[in-house]
Amino acid sequence: MEEELVSAEGEKGxxxxxxxxxxxxxxTALALYRKGFKDVAVYERSESLRVEGAAIGIFSNGWRALDQLGVGDQLRDKAILMEGDEDIWIKNGRSRKSHFLDGEARCLKRRDLIDALANALPPNTVQFGCNTVSVKMDPESMSPALQLDDDKAIxxxxxxxxxxxNSKVAEFVGLKPASSFPLAAVRGLSYYQNGHPFPPLFVRMRGDQGNASLVGRIPxxxxxxxxxxxxHLSLQGQKFPDDPELIKQATLKMITGFPADVGEMIEKSDLETLSFTHLRYRHPWEILVGKFHKGPVTVLGDAMHVMGPFLGQGGSAALEDAVVLARNLAQKLNQSDGGRLIMNHKKIEEAFDEYVKERRMRIMRLSTQTYLFGVILGSTSSFVKFIAIVIVIFVFRDRRAHTKYDCGKL
Ligand SMILES: Cc1cc2nc3c(=O)[nH]c(=O)nc-3n(C[C@H](O)[C@H](O)[C@H](O)COP(=O)(O)OP(=O)(O)OC[C@H]3O[C@@H](n4cnc5c(N)ncnc54)[C@H](O)[C@@H]3O)c2cc1C
Structure with a gap:
């Protein structure tokens, strides 16, 4: 039965x-806004837009999603086009260059991406300083409510x-906590006053000395x-520091054997952009069988499918999710002239079923490929590494196939 949507009396909604x-x-807020949904609010626990991780590589699939969201062109002006990628094995001096023949790859400052998305939203869409501690469902109306840490309910x-x-909403939906690779990443930006000497390539250098197993560099x-x-956390042994200067010094100690320009680049880093992150993932088989919604509650982005960063796809997959979710909700839920929703629970669940169905195999492939890369980089067993390499060679022969994905029109 259809019911008109109104907020509960006495409670914010x-x-x-x-x-x-x-x-x-x-x-997601932007995709819903572009589809005409008027009453969308984002509750964020930080006091301002949080930017962790310095920058983000976006490949063709991510640019398609950004174009659907209407912010692609303004972001293209912020970063140069990559011509290709280069893998370098430090041990034997071997290197392999390959090119994105028909693709687009750029590396954006995270700040630019977050600001472009946020600035395209109506003012006050995001409410800051709102830490969700749990989600509750009203058994009669079957409406969910966020419980914030100041005892307010939304x-x-x-x-x-x-x-x-580390999603509270995923916990409510019934997903297990994410797992951890025995790996972590330090990320930063380095500024070269007189210009840097690096070609527009996404370079990955693999080492076999010290604790750093991989160094990546993208202009x-x-x-x-x-x-x-x-x-490698298993080799690192002790707690990594939080202070940016100490993160820099600890990282410099770990890059034994890498070319001198790697050390110079880290020396030059802007301390404000430095971060240290444990790498987390969901097992591919959880993605295969996971139930990603419960009633009118669902998950998206890392809450749904956190994955190792080895393909540079977690953020783009979240952009794709947003387009697909908003499209399905708009198809199922009618809107009255005032832009308010006329909806019923059955239609919401149908929209979520479609969303999960559309996303599952896409996410499954990305999760499997990144899981295998994580095993290759993180495992201490040569046999396990060998098996993972064989599977990658046979199943993911085209290394850039995932960038050809098109999430479709908003
Ligand atoms: C080392 C590394 C490199 C990466 N490189 C790339 C790359 O090159 N390309 C790419 O596409 N992806 C990359 N990724 C993945 C990408 O960063 C993530 O997939 C992406 O940031 C996920 O976005 P999200 O919005 O789902 O989650 P998040 O970015 O984690 O955002 C979650 C937000 O929710 C807020 N929040 C959390 N809990 C609560 C709560 N209880 N209440 C209220 N608010 C809350 C947080 O403050 C945060 O603002 C990389 C990841 C890592 C670790």
Whole structure:
């Protein structure tokens, strides 16, 4: 039976509530806004837009999603086009260059991406300083409510969890906590006052000495370079520092054997952009069988499918999720002239079923490929590494196939 959507008396409420204003939450709010949904609110626990991780590689599939969200062209101006990628094996000096023949790859400052998404939203869409501690469902109306840590409750008709890898909404939906690779990453930006000498290539250097197993480097423009260092936690042994200067010093100690320009790049890093992150993932088989919604509550982005960063796809997958979810909700839920929703629970669930169906195999492939890369980089067993390499060679022969995916029109 259809019911008109109104907020519960005495409690703050919105038709659609999103938890988390990261890439996934902002993209979802924007996608819903572009589809004409008027009462969308994002609840974010930080006091301002949070930007962790310095920069983000976006490939063709991500640019298609950004174009659907209407922010692709303004972001293209912020970062140069990559011509290809290069893998370098430090041990034997071997290197392999390959080119994105028909693709687009750029590395954006995260700040630019987050600001472009946020600035395209109506003012005050994001409510800051709102930490969700749990989700409750009213058994009579079957409407969900966020419980915030100041004891406030926020009622919703549709609730979308974009609260990252440690998601409270995923817990409510019934997903297990994410797992951890024995790997972590340090990320930062380095500024070269007189221009840097690096070609527009996404370079990955693999080492076999020290604790750093992989160093990545991508120019953002002719003066700014994004870099990351993947670290073996099993070898590292002690707690990594939080202080940026100490993160820098600890990272410099770990890059034994890498070329001198890697050390110079890390020396030059802007301390404000430095971060240290444990790498987390959901097992591919959880993605295969996972139930990603419960009533009118669903999850998106890392909350749904956190994956190792080895393909540079977690953020783009969240952008794709946002387009697909908003499209399905708009198809199923009618809107009255005032832009308010006329909806019923059955239609919401149908929209979520379609969303999960459309996303499952796409996410499954990305999760499997990144899981195998994580095993290759992180496992201490040569046999396990060998098996993972064989599977990658046979199942994921085209290394860039995942960038050809098109999430379709909003
Ligand atoms: C080392 C590394 C490199 C990566 N490189 C790339 C790359 O090159 N390309 C790419 O596409 N992806 C990359 N990724 C993945 C990408 O960063 C993530 O997939 C993406 O940020 C996920 O966005 P999200 O919005 O789902 O989650 P998040 O970015 O984690 O955002 C979650 C938001 O929810 C908020 N929040 C959390 N809990 C609560 C709560 N209880 N209440 C209220 N708010 C809450 C947080 O403060 C945050 O703002 C990388 C990841 C790592 C770790």
């Amino acid at each position: 919105h038709e659609i509530v999103i938890v988390g204003a990261g890439i996934g939450g902002l993209a 009622r919703a008709k549709v609730l979308i969890g974009c609260d990252g890898s 953002i423009n002719d003066k700014l370079v994004y870099w990351f260092v993947a670290i």
